[in-house]
Amino acid sequence: MTGKGPLTGLLGGSFNPAHGGHRRITLFALRTLGLDEVWWLVSPGNPLKPAEGRAPLAARVAKAQEVAQRAPIRVTAIEREFATRFTVETLRKLIRRYPDRRFVWLMGADNLAQFHRWKNWRRIAEIMPIAVIARPGYDAAALASPAMAWLRRFRRRPESLDDPAKRSAPALYLLRFDPDPRSSTALRAADPHWHRAYRRASRDAVTHCPIPVDAA
Numbered sequence: 001m002t003g004k005g006p007l008t009g010l011l012g013g014s015f016n017p018a019h020g021g022h023r024r025i026t027l028f029a030l031r032t033l034g035l036d037e038v039w040w041l042v043s044p045g046n047p048l049k050p051a052e053g054r055a056p057l058a059a060r061v062a063k064a065q066e067v068a069q070r071a072p073i074r075v076t077a078i079e080r081e082f083a084t085r086f087t088v089e090t091l092r093k094l095i096r097r098y099p100d101r102r103f104v105w106l107m108g109a110d111n112l113a114q115f116h117r118w119k120n121w122r123r124i125a126e127i128m129p130i131a132v133i134a135r136p137g138y139d140a141a142a143l144a145s146p147a148m149a150w151l152r153r154f155r156r157r158p159e160s161l162d163d164p165a166k167r168s169a170p171a172l173y174l175l176r177f178d179p180d181p182r183s184s185t186a187l188r189a190a191d192p193h194w195h196r197a198y199r200r201a202s203r204d205a206v207t208h209c210p211i212p213v214d215a216a
Contacts (some may be wrong), residue, residue: 007035007101008035010039015042015184016054019182020180023039037073041079057211058199063198078207081207087124088119088121091128108166109141113145115145116146125150130169130173133175155172157173158175208214
């Protein structure tokens with residue numbers, strides 16, 4: 001973990017749409033890991049998910065900003081500016097741009113279950129610590145995954161983030177809490193056109209650049 005500045009969690013995803021479950025796991029990670037803040041990285045496009053049914057970026061950012069209100073959460077579409085497609089590329093650029101920050105990658109157990117399919121996933125683990133948050137229905141697959149077989153040796157207790165001698169990557173933190181069953185998939189099924197209410201320009205909370213309505 002590089003830098004001496006704020007300890008910043010990174011939660012990436014499509015946020016299609018963001019909802020209270022995202023907020024809840026973020027606040028839990030903030031408390032448990034002693035983070036200063038969390039950045040929600042709203043992805044222009046996830047290589048592992050189909051583009052069909054994905055709402056416009058500006059709408060997803062606007063909805064995420066609404067959900068994140070009054071919390072130490074900053075919503076950013078910085079991957080659009082970076083023009084990166086894969087997480088490993090984004091993290092490299094973030095570290096170069098913000099060398100004084102200390103970053104921790106946050107993800108749900110569903111992502112750990114397929115983490116071995118991510119481009120250069122071992123390199124991601126070497127770049128920064130990873131905290132995995134329990135999610136209903138995915139814990140067994142996550143624990144049995146190829147990525148977990150490799151990461152298990154690097155498991156740490158959450159409080160070790162306060163110890164400079166123990167927080168260097170690779171480091172894996174498994175966070176257990178009462179999981180939230182809400183999902184973006186269910187919300188889209190209930191209201192496929194949710195994004196029409198968020199057809200407005202917004203401003204990136206990290207880069208402060210405007211995100212136009214037609215942003216893709």
